[in-house]
Amino acid sequence: MLIQLSWIDFLLLAIYAVFTLGVGFALKRSINSSDDFFLSGRSIPAWITGLAFLSANLGAQEVIGMAASGAKYGMMTSHFYWVGAVPAMVFVGVFMIPFYYGSKARSVPEYLKMRFDEKTRGLNAVSFAVMTIFSSGISMYAMGLLLESLLGWNHHFSIWFSGAFVLAYILLGGLTSAIYNEVLQFFLIVAGFIPLVFLGLRDVGGWAGLTARLEKVSTSNGYGPGAYTKAWAYMGSADQNPMGVEWFGLVMGLGFVLSFGYWCTDFLVVQRAMAANSMSAARRTPLIAAVPKMLFPFLVILPGMIAIALTYQSGSSSFALPKKLDGTFNYDLAIPMMMVQYFPSGMLGLGLTALLASFMSGMAGNVTAFNTVWTYDIYQAYIKKDGDDKHYLNVGRQATVFGIVASVGAAYLAASFNNIMDMLQLVFAFVNAPLFATFMLGMFWKRATGHGAFTGLLSGTIAAAIHHGLTLPGHAVVGIKGGWLGAIKMYPSEMAQNFWTAIWAWSTCFVVTIIVSLLTKPKPGSELKGLVYSLTPKQSEEGLSWYQKPGIVGIGVLVLIVILNLIFL
Amino acid sequence: MEFDIRLPIGLMFAIFGTVLATYGLLSDPSIYQRSLGINMNLNWGAVLLISGFVLLYFGRRAGAKS
Numbered sequence: 001m002l003i004q005l006s007w008i009d010f011l012l013l014a015i016y017a018v019f020t021l022g023v024g025f026a027l028k029r030s031i032n033s034s035d036d037f038f039l040s041g042r043s044i045p046a047w048i049t050g051l052a053f054l055s056a057n058l059g060a061q062e063v064i065g066m067a068a069s070g071a072k073y074g075m076m077t078s079h080f081y082w083v084g085a086v087p088a089m090v091f092v093g094v095f096m097i098p099f100y101y102g103s104k105a106r107s108v109p110e111y112l113k114m115r116f117d118e119k120t121r122g123l124n125a126v127s128f129a130v131m132t133i134f135s136s137g138i139s140m141y142a143m144g145l146l147l148e149s150l151l152g153w154n155h156h157f158s159i160w161f162s163g164a165f166v167l168a169y170i171l172l173g174g175l176t177s178a179i180y181n182e183v184l185q186f187f188l189i190v191a192g193f194i195p196l197v198f199l200g201l202r203d204v205g206g207w208a209g210l211t212a213r214l215e216k217v218s219t220s221n222g223y224g225p226g227a228y229t230k231a232w233a234y235m236g237s238a239d240q241n242p243m244g245v246e247w248f249g250l251v252m253g254l255g256f257v258l259s260f261g262y263w264c265t266d267f268l269v270v271q272r273a274m275a276a277n278s279m280s281a282a283r284r285t286p287l288i289a290a291v292p293k294m295l296f297p298f299l300v301i302l303p304g305m306i307a308i309a310l311t312y313q314s315g316s317s318s319f320a321l322p323k324k325l326d327g328t329f330n331y332d333l334a335i336p337m338m339m340v341q342y343f344p345s346g347m348l349g350l351g352l353t354a355l356l357a358s359f360m361s362g363m364a365g366n367v368t369a370f371n372t373v374w375t376y377d378i379y380q381a382y383i384k385k386d387g388d389d390k391h392y393l394n395v396g397r398q399a400t401v402f403g404i405v406a407s408v409g410a411a412y413l414a415a416s417f418n419n420i421m422d423m424l425q426l427v428f429a430f431v432n433a434p435l436f437a438t439f440m441l442g443m444f445w446k447r448a449t450g451h452g453a454f455t456g457l458l459s460g461t462i463a464a465a466i467h468h469g470l471t472l473p474g475h476a477v478v479g480i481k482g483g484w485l486g487a488i489k490m491y492p493s494e495m496a497q498n499f500w501t502a503i504w505a506w507s508t509c510f511v512v513t514i515i516v517s518l519l520t521k522p523k524p525g526s527e528l529k530g531l532v533y534s535l536t537p538k539q540s541e542e543g544l545s546w547y548q549k550p551g552i553v554g555i556g557v558l559v560l561i562v563i564l565n566l567i568f569l
Numbered sequence: 570m571e572f573d574i575r576l577p578i579g580l581m582f583a584i585f586g587t588v589l590a591t592y593g594l595l596s597d598p599s600i601y602q603r604s605l606g607i608n609m610n611l612n613w614g615a616v617l618l619i620s621g622f623v624l625l626y627f628g629r630r631a632g633a634k635s
Contacts, residue, residue: 008592012585019581026572048574180574187578191585191620195613202605316605344600346592346610350585 002152003340009349016188016353020169020360023180027173034392037174038372039106039275044176046281048183050288053089053272055182058189059139059362063300063355064146068331070304071321073243073495074214074228075568077304078297079250082231084259086290086561090554092264093286097273097550098539099443101282103530106274108267109377115442115531117450118381123457125377127431128267129370133403135268136366137410142332143359144411150336159411162356163404166364170400175275175372178364182272185357186292192354193299196335199342200306203315213309218242220312228305231568244474244493253499257506261432265439268369279539283550290557294564300335307334317341363407371399430468433502434460434509441513446525446532452517460509467504473497575628579621586618 031037044052069077105111109128113121143162144155169177204210214228221227227234227241234240235247245253263269263286273285311321311329319341324330339351375396380387387395434457441448441456469485473494478484482497491497528535541549593611601608 008588011588015581015584015588019577023577026577180577183574184578184581187582187620187624191582191613191617195609199604199607199609317603342604344596344604344609346589346596347604347613350589350613 003150003348005151005348005352006345008346009352012346012349012353013356016357017165020165020181020184020357021172023184024169024172024177027177027180030176031172031174031393034375034389034396035106036176037393037396038368038375039271040174040176040179042275043277044179044275044281046276046284047288048179049272049276049281049285051186051292052179052182052275053269053285054289054293055186055189055358055361056178056269056272056365057362058182058185058358059135059365062362063189063193063358064142064332064335066297066300067304067307067334070301071308071329071331071334072304073241074217074305074308075231075301076235076241076243077301078231078564078568079254080259081294081297082561082565083251083255085263086294086557087255088259088263089286089290089293090557091260092270093273093283093290094550094554095533096264096439096443097270097283097286098279098536099531099533100270101274101276101279102536106376107373108265108270109373111531112438112442112453113377113381115528116448116453120438120450120453120457121377122381123454124435125373125381127461129373129378131431132268132366132370132373133406134410134414136363136370136403136407137412138414139359139362139366140407140411141414143356146332146336146355149333150340159408162360162363163408166360166367167400167404170364170367170371171397174396175271175368178361178368179272179275181357181364182361185354185361188350188354188357190299192351193303195347196338196342196351197299197302197306200303200310200338203317203319203342204306204309205315209315210306210309213313214305217308217312228308229568231565233569238492238496243495244491245496245499249496249499249503253502257433257436257502258499261434261436261502261506265435266432267373268365271369271372280541280544280548280550283539284548284553287550287553287557291560294557294561303338304331304334307338367400367403367407370403371396374399374403430461430464430501430505433464433505437506437510438513441510441517442532444533445517446528446534447517447522448513449517449520449522451520452513452515455516456509456513459512460505463508464501464505467501468497471497471500573628573631575624575631579624579626579628581621582617582624583621586614586616586621589614590618 035041066077100111103111103114105114109121109125112124140159140162144158147153147158148155169181204213211229215225218225218227221242223240223242224234235250238244238246273282276282276285307321310319314320321329322333322337339348343351375392379395380392437460438453438457442453468482471489471491472483472487473481473491478487481494525535530536546552589610593608593614596610
């Protein structure tokens with residue numbers, strides 16, 4: 001089914017494009033040094049970095065993938081926000097940003113060099129660079145595919161065109177350009193999704209109609225009646241819920257390991273906090289982001305739940321999720337098909353603009369993080385140490401071009417998983433899961449050494465790979481989904497396998513780092529000032545109002561998150 | 570920082586709102602069958618227009634202060 005866009009839809013898309021590039025041109029004047037290009041000159045107020053912190057992660061994987069998971073797993077998908085992201089965001093703001101921002105490191109790998117040593121930084125920088133390229137490629141691929149199936153646009157054209165578009169605005173305005181577009185995209189997503197949820201809920205007969213239909217979905221899939229509408233009630237054992245995970249694997253794997261690993265150590269998001277104009281603003285960045293973040297399930301997960309509910313029992317419209325050739329539901333089409341269903345010409349243009357903006361800024365976020373890590377942590381560290389600032393600014397611009405081209409390459413590789421989220425979780429599990437153990441020990445245990453961190457990270461990543469190689473999610477064939485070392489354990493779902501891969505990686509890294517650290521010589525305390533908790537003077541909060549104090553805001557956010565979990569228990 | 574981000578976003582939302590609401594007033598009502606009989610272009614266009622002005626107002630006020 002191909003949708004014909006009308007001139008009004010193209011008009012809205014064109015207005016968006018003009019504004020995006022216009023902002024880039026307006027910012028061009030303010031880019032004079034590499035610091036301006038990579039760190040926005042550390043000059044951005046907290047509410048902007050906060051929204052950018054949130055939106056940098058709000059790319060293809062979020063809007064399409066979360067709705068897909070909402071349709072696949074129901075209300076339990078909210079765990080990605082209410083167990084995963086939000087507590088981790090509070091932790092990074094209250095406890096970790098002081099070290100990132102205070103150490104004046106220009107990137108997360110650079111912090112690792114200050115705290116540990118060169119090889120730990122190198123390992124992190126290279127693996128991060130590869131990961132960002134992949135994430136960026138995945139969002140390009142998703143967009144190309146979507147536009148092709150929906151609008152009949154050639155996906156090669158979509159991929160190359162969006163690459164060129166993002167390239168243009170990052171080259172013009174650097175990180176500031178990316179951050180500004182992330183804020184713009186935040187507002188666009190809200191503007192495009194509220195009417196979608198409104199119309200969907202109206203069609204399904206409100207919350208009552210939705211729960212009644214989802215009960216039918218639950219029971220016809222062999223689960224208890226509330227399995228799609230309750231977040232916790234069916235988490236007792238893995239076979240009671242559609243996600244196929246029990247509460248322990250979820251809380252430890254997703255909550256503690258994967259989410260903390262992502263939100264606390266991923267330079268893509270941390271970079272936004274580093275661009276803030278003061279320590280207090282940097283610490284509030286993730287906390288400000290956490291407030292809209294906890295409400296996002298209602299914008300991105302709810303549409304997926306509505307989509308599956310209407311598929312089992314239609315409402316006043318004839319909406320149903322489309323199926324793939326093999327007869328399974330095409331969950332990734334939940335959002336786009338709902339837009340096509342409910343939005344008339346005009347609104348459809350707005351919805352499409354919101355989706356495109358989120359694809360673009362997801363890609364831009366990755367590319368800005370990539371060019372910084374490449375320039376400071378790979379090029380300056382290993383290739384040319386003594387260039388002047390102008391030279392590194394140029395290298396950064398070249399790295400941007402390279403990053404985009406490599407993403408396009410990755411986009412062509414990214415075709416084998418049916419749910420984008422699962423693939424990202426797999427990548428994160430290998431690379432990010434051990435990372436959080438390294439940072440935790442690095443920031444809170446002054447005895448941790450560089451050799452310890454390096455061997456810990458390496459063995460954590462290897463442990464992840466081995467675990468993945470030895471296990472298999474139910475019904476999957478041996479290969480990219482696991483089992484390539486011989487499947488000795490079966491998990492009920494891919495999700496469960498990913499969470500447990502993360503748990504194994506984290507634990508291995510934690511234990512190995514401690515053992516090797518105790519056997520090797522630590523850095524003297526004088527070199528660790530500002531990098532480790534016990535050797536850093538406490539942040540003075542004098543003269544700040546209560547809402548500027550990270551501790552108080554953090555507690556407030558956690559209280560709200562507990563309430564949300566209780567409501568949807 | 571060169572300029573307040575609320576200004577371009579506010580302006581863009583105001584333009585989006587104007588375009589959508591105008592289209593909503595002039596378009597054939599039968600296209601609103603898909604949006605369950607509600608003229609979403611007109612209604613949501615008006616909301617966007619107002620949000621755009623709110624953003625512009627705060628952006629300008631912040632600019633005037635500094």
